[in-house]
Amino acid sequence: MHNDLKSLAADEQDDIDIVQRVLDGEVNAFEVLLVKYRNHVVKILNRHLPYSHIEETAHDVFIRAYKSLATFKQQGGFKQWLSTIAVRTCYDFWRKQYRSREFPISSLTESHQEWLESVMSDTSEQEYRDKARQKEAKEILDYALESLSPEDRMVVKLVYLEGYTGKEAAGLLGWSTSNVKIRSFRSKKKLKKIISGLMRD
């Protein structure tokens, strides 16, 4: 445990040294950070974006990180700082999509209705897991999230799906904790309404 903390601190110090080298003019040193954290960034983007946009957005995240390197403060470490940039880039992506309405809202089919009905009749843990693995589950989740505003979508994903606390989500989004708490309460209500609306009368 003690050794883990020690190596974590050493790792953070390494990152800080690299950042300083980049700021001193050694542009190529940024590649070390790029290689070290690209998978971490891709994992974050995978939780928030469609697969086809991950690669391009990951590129944008590192460009944004490079441009803002002078504003990097050492509290929390480089990884945490980069995570906030990745999450905010996802938020910007959805704001842009929402404004241009590039993605048409998908519609649900008979198979989705059947899936919903079968979930309601299932009881065991194993059955839940099996249902969750079916493609309908992801499609219904995407449908529900598409109906939310970019702000609500981010809060639902971070707080309810990923399990971040209000404070952590606020840090990642750059909002106040109270704003996240109010929005998470409202967005969960909206999501419930959307899910209820999916059931056939």
Next chain:
Amino acid sequence: MKTFDGDNEKIEKVLVTAFREHEKSSVDGLTDKVWQQNVMSSIRKIGLHKTEKEFTVLLGQFFWRLAPVACILIIIMTYFMYNFGFSVEYELSEAFLNQPAEYNLLQTFIL
């Protein structure tokens, strides 16, 4: 179909599980060597990092620090204007009319 809170909870539970299952899906290979080279090429195009902070960054940093000072100044000025009035033009005109030949703006402040 009539739904109950329990049904909603079941669906929510499965959807959360679906999200976490998707999270585990492999995204390896998305950022390969070619991708890495493209990013570094874009970064090299941006060029050397500016160590001097940009105006907008500086403005953002100092705006809130200077805001309380500006508020205090506004309160002090409002207090003086309320108590003594804002009659600079009147004072200047009076000084000019009383001494038109030798009028000197500096004297208005010294005397």
